Amino acid sequence: QARAASKKTYIIGTDQTFEPFEIQDKKGTYNGKKPGIDIEILREIAKHEGFKYELKIMSFNADVQALQSGQIDGVIAGMSVTEERKKTIDFSDSYYNDGVVLAVAKDSKIKGLKDLKGKTVNVKTGTTGSLFAESIRKKYGFKLKYYSSSNTSWADVKAGNADAAIDDGPALRYGIANGTGLKIVGKQMSNTPLAFGVKKGHNKELLAMFNHGLRWLKKTGRLQKIVNKYTGKKA
Numbered sequence: 502q503a504r505a506a507s508k509k510t511y512i513i514g515t516d517q518t519f520e521p522f523e524i525q526d527k528k529g530t531y532n533g534k535k536p537g538i539d540i541e542i543l544r545e546i547a548k549h550e551g552f553k554y555e556l557k558i559m560s561f562n563a564d565v566q567a568l569q570s571g572q573i574d575g576v577i578a579g580m581s582v583t584e585e586r587k588k589t590i591d592f593s594d595s596y597y598n599d600g601v602v603l604a605v606a607k608d609s610k611i612k613g614l615k616d617l618k619g620k621t622v623n624v625k626t627g628t629t630g631s632l633f634a635e636s637i638r639k640k641y642g643f644k645l646k647y648y649s650s651s652n653t654s655w656a657d658v659k660a661g662n663a664d665a666a667i668d669d670g671p672a673l674r675y676g677i678a679n680g681t682g683l684k685i686v687g688k689q690m691s692n693t694p695l696a697f698g699v700k701k702g703h704n705k706e707l708l709a710m711f712n713h714g715l716r717w718l719k720k721t722g723r724l725q726k727i728v729n730k731y732t733g734k735k736a
């Protein structure tokens with residue numbers, strides 16, 4: 502163990518359903534058999550390292566803001582490590598490779614960014630997908646529509662209320678395999694690994710325990726097993 506078991510109950514922020522990382526059950530909790538990769542990672546690490554935590558389910562944007570203002574102790578929410586976030590967040594080692602992709606309705610004629618002129622692209626507020634979309638919006642001439650949850654953003658594309666979505670590849674791929682009715686066009690457009698985070702300079706013991714537990718999860722093949730349960734693929 503990294504250190505003696507902590508008596509503190511850490512408040513950990515996480516996203517609303519963001520498959521395969523967070524999957525809320527019918528009651529809106531993460532207590533089911535398939536709560537998602539993040540939830541299982543945190544559960545196993547906490548057990549192994551001997552710390553207690555409480556999950557706080559919020560929109561991703563609210564998670565990041567609550568962490569930065571010190572209202573919560575940590576965030577695990579399919580959160581990408583970026584240079585900008587490193588100014589306010591200390592990240593753990595990464596547990597998954599991620600990046601953003603463009604997705605459209607299955608029957609859409611859009612084949613890539615070049616076909617987005619005058620179109621509407623859905624993004625989730627505060628995510629790397631939204632930041633990436635904002636950075637190329639002028640060049641490709643599309644409009645942006647903001648959502649607080651990925652599921653509603655994608656559903657709106659399927660329903661024809663928007664033309665495309667830019668979001669995390671692993672999440673979109675999982676969703677597509679499970680019937681969102683979308684397809685990914687083009688290649689992954691960024692590379693931003695996922696990690697657990699604490700407010701910069703705070704909760705050092707929590708971060709150390711997380712990293713210690715994560716190394717154990719990696720070494721023993723448990724991380725791979727969790728990932729396989731959801732994706733059937735390598736992490």
Ligand code: GLN
Binds near residue numbers: 599628629630
């Ligand atoms: N990986 C993306 C980010 O960190 C999206 C996270 C999410 O939507 N939960 O911005």
